[in-house]
Amino acid sequence: MFSYMNPGVATMAVGHLDADCFYVSAERVRDRFLEGKPVGVLGNQGACVIAKSYEMKREGVKTGEPIWDAMAKCPDGIYVKRDFRWYHALSLMMLEAVREASRRVEYYSIDEFYFRAERGRGETFAGLARGLRDRIRDRVGVPATVGIARTRTLAKLAADASKPAGARAVLTAADEEELLDGLPVTEIAGIAGRRAARLAAWGITTCLHLARADRALVRRLLTASGEALWWEINGTPVQPIHERRPAHKTLSRGGSLGGATTDPRILYAWLVRNLERLIEELRYHRVAAGRLTVLVAYKNDRTGQGRATLAVPADRFDLLLDVARPCLRRAWAEGETATHMPLIAEDLAPRGQASLPFFDPPGRRGLAEAVDRLKEEVNGRIGRFALRSGATLYLPAIYRDSANDFDICDIRGKVCF
Numbered sequence: 001m002f003s004y005m006n007p008g009v010a011t012m013a014v015g016h017l018d019a020d021c022f023y024v025s026a027e028r029v030r031d032r033f034l035e036g037k038p039v040g041v042l043g044n045q046g047a048c049v050i051a052k053s054y055e056m057k058r059e060g061v062k063t064g065e066p067i068w069d070a071m072a073k074c075p076d077g078i079y080v081k082r083d084f085r086w087y088h089a090l091s092l093m094m095l096e097a098v099r100e101a102s103r104r105v106e107y108y109s110i111d112e113f114y115f116r117a118e119r120g121r122g123e124t125f126a127g128l129a130r131g132l133r134d135r136i137r138d139r140v141g142v143p144a145t146v147g148i149a150r151t152r153t154l155a156k157l158a159a160d161a162s163k164p165a166g167a168r169a170v171l172t173a174a175d176e177e178e179l180l181d182g183l184p185v186t187e188i189a190g191i192a193g194r195r196a197a198r199l200a201a202w203g204i205t206t207c208l209h210l211a212r213a214d215r216a217l218v219r220r221l222l223t224a225s226g227e228a229l230w231w232e233i234n235g236t237p238v239q240p241i242h243e244r245r246p247a248h249k250t251l252s253r254g255g256s257l258g259g260a261t262t263d264p265r266i267l268y269a270w271l272v273r274n275l276e277r278l279i280e281e282l283r284y285h286r287v288a289a290g291r292l293t294v295l296v297a298y299k300n301d302r303t304g305q306g307r308a309t310l311a312v313p314a315d316r317f318d319l320l321l322d323v324a325r326p327c328l329r330r331a332w333a334e335g336e337t338a339t340h341m342p343l344i345a346e347d348l349a350p351r352g353q354a355s356l357p358f359f360d361p362p363g364r365r366g367l368a369e370a371v372d373r374l375k376e377e378v379n380g381r382i383g384r385f386a387l388r389s390g391a392t393l394y395l396p397a398i399y400r401d402s403a404n405d406f407d408i409c410d411i412r413g414k415v416c417f
Helices: 022-030 069-071 082-103 125-139 152-161 174-182 193-200 207-212 215-233 264-285 317-331 362-382 390-393 396-400
Strands: 011-021 037-043 048-052 078-081 105-109 112-118 144-149 169-171 251-260 287-298 303-314 337-345
Touching: 011 082, 011 125, 011 152, 022 037, 022 048, 022 082, 037 069, 037 362, 048 069, 048 125, 069 078, 069 125, 078 174, 082 112, 082 125, 082 193, 082 317, 112 152, 125 144, 125 169, 125 303, 125 317, 152 169, 152 174, 152 215, 169 174, 193 215, 207 215, 215 251, 251 264, 264 287, 264 317, 287 317
Parallel strands: 037 078, 144 169
Antiparallel strands: 011 112, 011 144, 037 048, 105 112, 251 337, 287 303, 287 337
């Protein structure tokens, strides 16, 4: 069941801008030699492909594929390490350009933006989409695709269906039907795997099938979040544009260990590195952790876990390390080969909300806070990780490689990871 909006009357809609092969395109901005060549951007300390050009994609290389498998499929490819500082700089330039075109913008991810599309007198939505696409290309140097529609879900579908470097406005019932009819239901963000299987059992396999399905059935199969998608693809906006990122419910740092290890000293070094990075984020958001979880993933697919609740929420290195050590001991499996270690801070509370006198002697508190302030000041002036715990000396290669100084999760303000 389609609702209908007369495009001759409407002056506002929702836009979605998505840079094409953003990491690769960003590398090409500063090195034109890479234009037209198969390029892969490597993450996980160079172990896997996290982004690839269309030329490399045609050779069968997939995102997340180990470097050795990618090189077997595409031996003539050019593989470069990721540089999130550079990508962040270009991302902010795109954000500025989108904000010039709209008064309401959502910084969704490093290369994706939602915005309220407002056409001027005598301007069409299609012209607005083309103009923004061309502005990004001219000013930032990266190709991007823009979709404009009545809802954010339709706008994203329109953009995804127009890649690369497309610009499309889908605002009539006929155009929406044409768009939805050719797309699998899994093209909708939030529908995959088990959700898609539930829909398929009722013959719902395309976006158009879903739009025409009974709303009550969709809610029963996909809960309220699925019903929201049903409204969206039928042209009724129910998902807002978030001009500010919603408050974090959890904060996490960590991931790959940069190489499998069975050495507990290496694991402890990673625990300290990840904790220092987590504290940076707690301080930035002015929150303290009420609970800390340490996960250790092993090569045999086993995952160890240690979790502890703090007596009082904290963001201080000494207090959190006292909690993290026993968590790591519980997560550690002696002799097993570890590959990943994330740290998760939960039960976040505003910084300074709780008093520590009964749990923290004044002498210890004063010294610990002075050390934390000194570390922040030195690293703020000289460079991140210039002053860090001696426990991390077991990770010399990680600190020597500047590619590890800045990660995707260090880019703040985005709605999603």
